[in-house]
Amino acid sequence: MSRVEFMQGNTACAEGALAAGCRFFGGYPITPSTEIAETMARRLPKVGGVFISMEDELASIAAVIGAAWTGARAMTATSGPGFSLMMENIGYAAMTETPCVIVNVQRGGPSTGQPTRAAQGDMLQCRFGSHGDYSTIALTPNSVQEMFDLTVKAFNLADRFRVPTFLMSDEVVGHMRERVTIPDSVEVVPRRPLAEGSLPYEAGDDGVPGFAPFGSGRSVHVTGLTHNERGYPDTTDPAAHDRLVRRLVTKVESARRDIADYEVTNPDAETVFVTYGPPSRTVEQVMRDRQDDSIGHLRLKVVWPFPEFALSEFPNAKVFLMPELNMGQMVREVQRHVDQPVIPIPKIGGELHTPAELVRVLEAHR
Amino acid sequence: MIAPDWFREDRLPHIYCTGCGNGTVLNCTLAAVEEMGWKRNETAFISGIGCSSRAPGYILADSLHTTHGRALAFATGVKMARPDLNVVVFTGDGDLAAIGGNHFIHACRRNVDMTVVCMNNQIYGMTGGQGSPTTPPGAFSTTTPYGSSEPAFDLAELAVAAGANYVARWTSYHVKELTKAITTGMQTPGFAFIEVRTQCPTNFGRHNKLRRVPDMIEYLRSHAMLVSKYDRLAREGAGVPEGTFSVGELVRRRRPVMGAKQ
Secondary structure (H helix, E strand, O other): OOEEEEEEHHHHHHHHHHHOOEEEEEEOOOOOOHHHHHHHHHHHHHHOOEEEEOOOHHHHHHHHHHHHOOOOEEEEEEOHHHHHHHHHHHHHHHHHOOOEEEEEEEEEOOOOOEEEEEOOOOOOHHHHOOOOOOOOEEEOOOOHHHHHHHHHHHHHHHHHHOOEEEEEEEHHHHHOEEEEEEOOOOOOOOOOEOOOOOOOOOEOOOOOEOEOOOOOOOOOEEEOOOEOOOOOEOOOOHHHHHHHHHHHHHHHHOOHHHHOOEEEEOOOOOEEEEEEOOHHHHHHHHHHHHOOOOEEEEEEOEEEOOOHHHHHHOOOOOEEEEEEOOOOOOHHHHHOOOOOOEEEEEOOOOOOOOHHHHHHHHHHOO | OOOHHHEOHHHOOOOOOOOOOHHHHHHHHHHHHHHHOOOHHHEEEEEOOOOHHHHHHHEOOEEEEOOOOOHHHHHHHHHHHOOOOEEEEEEEHHHHHHOOHHHHHHHHHHOEOEEEEEEEOOOEOOOOOEOOOOOOOOOOEOOEOOOOOOOOOOHHHHHHHHOOOEEEEEEOOOHHHHHHHHHHHHHOOOEEEEEEEOOOOOOOHHHOOOOOHHHHHHHHHHHEEEHHHHHHHHHOOOOOOOOOEEEEEEEEOOOOOEOOOO
């Protein structure tokens, strides 16, 4: 028996985390993500979990990584400026293969920008924001229901691939209120335990090492330095660095088909919208209004690792149109995978595209 | 002195310079762990970045060698998620008091149940001897070529003011007292902070006429004054000689604790 509720996106995110078994939240208040922390503060102690308001975002993600090493499912939530502060420790989580979930309810930037307005301006930062080479997973909900569902999915992907995983939401989805179906239980994919006799950073065929939580007696040394399979620093051997970093990138990138999650509408269409997050809602409105099979829609629920094969679901496509709440961040990623023209429809300032704005561009390119 | 079963012998040779005091501090800490009777599967060692922070890498237990300045924030996550684990943090003066200053005062304020051992060599050692927040006024370093012009932080006083339940200070000369202080810190619920003034002949000493290890240790010994005498002199208005610092137990109290064992 599932239950149906009417709730805010940020609340649904917290509920999704709790359903997925999240038992640690470390955070720092920032608009427009704060309701996630507030909900966790109220709910976590009642399920035996820990909520802690840390002194800043650097401390928040650090505490989350520390908690994750005890075996707990752990999460933090923030917005642009806080996300920027977290970057060094996000790189640490990637290097040490610490599973954790970071929710970014995006707002207008740069700098403090527009705290109460929506944006999708951190899409490249969540992929490339920390120094060095690594790969991450990022999910983009477009509804309150997906705030719940994709938060659950984020925990499962984080644990399966031992990688920091991002829920790249925004002010619109975070603050809107909608009907949500909350199931009694959700699928939980746990971390694979470190096999007896295996070294702590010895990866199997899928590139993901087993996990030995603190206190399990395996004496794991975890360091952000380049390390060998034993976990010991090995910072000057070019081969050791190449082996480690190549594996960190490959374990995610080679699983992109497996991780991908997207919706295809009208695959025979010649004019195709590509969206992620709430601009998809405007595209859906346009398609409802026009009842036109010549318009296609690719809606991404996972943007990183980028599922370029999804674009070939539209074999007749002559042009791709990309409404984004930024100056054109993901449009570059699409452009490098297709021969057809890719038309950016950037919008900044905090409001969604109107249907009329999209129709204008649509008419100009068909 | 310490049981070899806490030492990762496969990590040898270690990276510390000849004459470094960190080995002594590591030795005293592990002696305290032995004294406590803690087991490997119930103890985690955590550190940030710097010479001090390499210490967990030589201990056979679960350990997190994290980012610069953030060790206490990582340790807070570990301890709050698993209160049954004993958490020991190694840090240095740059790691703790400069980049990590905010985490330091808040960890003291929360009084998270952990033991923090700070190897204060009054210099950024690993990056080659730049001035830190504890470099004494007038001391020479690669970034204070004309002598440091800033006042130095008193880390132990800072911990007392910020709310830690146990605060002590010793030097790498006082190995028995230091071991006992760390043990007492481990026994005291809440945030235990033990500052260790330790020698860095390579990067502090050679710029400050203390190049020989015995000279630096003798300097630490002769400038350390028991806190009872130090406070009495201050009370009487007599003052203390230039460069003298207090050693001993600065505070032991029972403020409310976060993350204590159930």
